[in-house]
Amino acid sequence: MTKVPAILAEGVCKSYGKTHALAGLDLVVEAGSVLGALGPNGAGKTTAVRILTTLLKPDSGRVEVAGLDVVTQAAAVRERIGLAGQYAAVDELLTGYENLTLFRQLSHLSRGVAKRRARDLLERFDLVEAAGRLVKTYSGGMRRRLDLAASLILAPSILFLDEPTTGLDLRGRLTMWALIQDLARSGTTIFLTTQYLEEADHLAQQIVVIDEGRVIATGTADALKAQVGGERLELTLAPGSALDVAVEALGPYRSGEVQVDTAKRHLGVPVTHGAEHLAAIVRDLDAAQITLTDLALRRPTLDDVFLTLTGHTATEAKEVAETEERQPATRRSQ
Amino acid sequence: MNNRQFAPTERLTARSRSALYWALADAVVVAKRQIRQIPRVPDELITAMLQPIIIVLLFRYLFGGAINVPGTSYINYLMAGAFVQSAVFASANTGVGVANDLKRGLIDRFRSLPMAPSAVLTGRIFADLLRNIFVILVTWAIGLLVGFQPAGTFLAWIAASALVLLVSLVFSWLSALVGLLIPSPEAVAQAGIIWLLPFIFASSAFVPVSTMPSWLRAFSEHQPVSLMMDAVRGLLLNQPASSALWQALVWCGGMLLVLIPLDMWVYGRRTAR
Ligand SMILES: Nc1ncnc2c1ncn2[C@@H]1O[C@H](COP(=O)(O)OP(=O)(O)OP(=O)(O)O)[C@@H](O)[C@H]1O
Ligand SMILES: [Mg+2]
Numbered sequence: 002m003t004k005v006p007a008i009l010a011e012g013v014c015k016s017y018g019k020t021h022a023l024a025g026l027d028l029v030v031e032a033g034s035v036l037g038a039l040g041p042n043g044a045g046k047t048t049a050v051r052i053l054t055t056l057l058k059p060d061s062g063r064v065e066v067a068g069l070d071v072v073t074q075a076a077a078v079r080e081r082i083g084l085a086g087q088y089a090a091v092d093e094l095l096t097g098y099e100n101l102t103l104f105r106q107l108s109h110l111s112r113g114v115a116k117r118r119a120r121d122l123l124e125r126f127d128l129v130e131a132a133g134r135l136v137k138t139y140s141g142g143m144r145r146r147l148d149l150a151a152s153l154i155l156a157p158s159i160l161f162l163d164e165p166t167t168g169l170d171l172r173g174r175l176t177m178w179a180l181i182q183d184l185a186r187s188g189t190t191i192f193l194t195t196q197y198l199e200e201a202d203h204l205a206q207q208i209v210v211i212d213e214g215r216v217i218a219t220g221t222a223d224a225l226k227a228q229v230g231g232e233r234l235e236l237t238l239a240p241g242s243a244l245d246v247a248v249e250a251l252g253p254y255r256s257g258e259v260q261v262d263t264a265k266r267h268l269g270v271p272v273t274h275g276a277e278h279l280a281a282i283v284r285d286l287d288a289a290q291i292t293l294t295d296l297a298l299r300r301p302t303l304d305d306v307f308l309t310l311t312g313h314t315a316t317e318a319k320e321v322a323e324t325e326e327r328q329p330a331t332r333r334s335q
Numbered sequence: 336m337n338n339r340q341f342a343p344t345e346r347l348t349a350r351s352r353s354a355l356y357w358a359l360a361d362a363v364v365v366a367k368r369q370i371r372q373i374p375r376v377p378d379e380l381i382t383a384m385l386q387p388i389i390i391v392l393l394f395r396y397l398f399g400g401a402i403n404v405p406g407t408s409y410i411n412y413l414m415a416g417a418f419v420q421s422a423v424f425a426s427a428n429t430g431v432g433v434a435n436d437l438k439r440g441l442i443d444r445f446r447s448l449p450m451a452p453s454a455v456l457t458g459r460i461f462a463d464l465l466r467n468i469f470v471i472l473v474t475w476a477i478g479l480l481v482g483f484q485p486a487g488t489f490l491a492w493i494a495a496s497a498l499v500l501l502v503s504l505v506f507s508w509l510s511a512l513v514g515l516l517i518p519s520p521e522a523v524a525q526a527g528i529i530w531l532l533p534f535i536f537a538s539s540a541f542v543p544v545s546t547m548p549s550w551l552r553a554f555s556e557h558q559p560v561s562l563m564m565d566a567v568r569g570l571l572l573n574q575p576a577s578s579a580l581w582q583a584l585v586w587c588g589g590m591l592l593v594l595i596p597l598d599m600w601v602y603g604r605r606t607a608r
Contacts, residue, residue: 055447056446079447079449082447083447084444086444088439088440089440090443091441092368093439094371094376099371103368106361107364108448109449109450135375152444
């Protein structure tokens, strides 16, 4: 018997007028795993989440969640999923606790278990004190946390989180990460969208990069980073230190071409395992009488991934998409 | 912070009940949500209540002296129009609420839950109906205070009030449709009312249609809001108006028959934005 994937999408298309929000999206998420969908603004992440959670009907393609068709078996799908949309969807005119009660009752959960759960969630999201206050008095981050609590109250077996940490402060973000990891450990399948490679890296075993409504790359975080070329060491030299001497000293550590900016006295060095070698690098530069004014080890960002995969950066992607709308023939291939 | 794990453990949705049970139970939950909010936005209820008070006072004292109606006092004539008009305006709130839920993404969340899809609208409209009962009582009170003297039986007055409530139900469903179709709550508040104005004013509400020019009269006499007002007036003043009554009932029934499925259909495909 083959295992039914928790989420399956094949050739999913969805257009809004002339905008092709999804143009043949393919996805498979194994039950119990965490998938991070990474993509810039307008890539189609929210559209994908809406289709997977039965809110939107795809124009074409096959979509199954928990082995059930999202169009013809929508009601059964809804019993198995939880959704926290991109924008906090909580009732302003109810208190935090009343919101959780509302969603518990509408999810047809039995009282005892769900009530305890609601209290646990409020505690975890640091909302116990605010629980009795109307949500309209909450800050943006508090709303977001309440929204996430509401989506977890069902204890869904498949959870959709659309940019769950956007708008959270550091503490909220760490809480959310811990929670996602807890849920994953206990067997919940999680589909999460994000704009940060770091977040996908931290949480997801499998990452898909979405651009212009299509999956353009898929793999583990390490695999993607390897494609991008790992880390970069960025150095700025003090006046009087020779650039060529520095390049020479860095020779044993570099994993690619060193970029030299003479005017800014700046060096960009691709490295692998940069953190391990950092101390040795500094020592070697010191021995070569090089004085640094700035030194940074930069991990690849979403922009780097995009640059490598598509030839344009994430922020450019949107503009390119719009230009291509008008001139369909000029699509760049990688 | 505790470290309890949040497992997708027990199937909590255990209780298997009929679809009808959940449609009703979920509607009650949604209605309770709505009712709980009423005292938290008091201005909405106050506006709905002020509406009949202002209309009755304004027409009774400002225009009342200039308008003659055959066979009864002006306030007696006016009340049916005031009832129907305030019910229709009060119902416009339904759409604003729906548009707000849509904008805030709440409808998205509701639609992702295993709840009965119908309950979001039926629950809200049920709550609005309860609020409109209140508006009808206020209208009664202000009318009686300024000299309204209904004729006929108490039962007929109850029937008249029930008919007004039915009218408010019809217009709530209509307003909900506007709220689902127009994305901004502010626009719904405006648009939801503006296109109703001709129906409210080009009607038998404030002056008998016999005083109107013939082209307007043709419309005013036969349009549904006028028929509803005539039916209510017949019941309040013990006048024979059986043809208006059944025509009003047919209009209400027919509109509900079209609007409810249409609302549900549109609800099933709307998402935020
Ligand atoms: N209701 C809609 N009507 C028209 N166009 C839409 C609608 N929803 C989405 N789009 C378009 O579809 C494309 C994909 O949008 P989507 O919201 O899925 O992107 P996203 O990846 O979630 O972006 P973000 O990171 O900004 O949330 C965009 O070009 C957007 O303008
Ligand atoms: Mg989005």
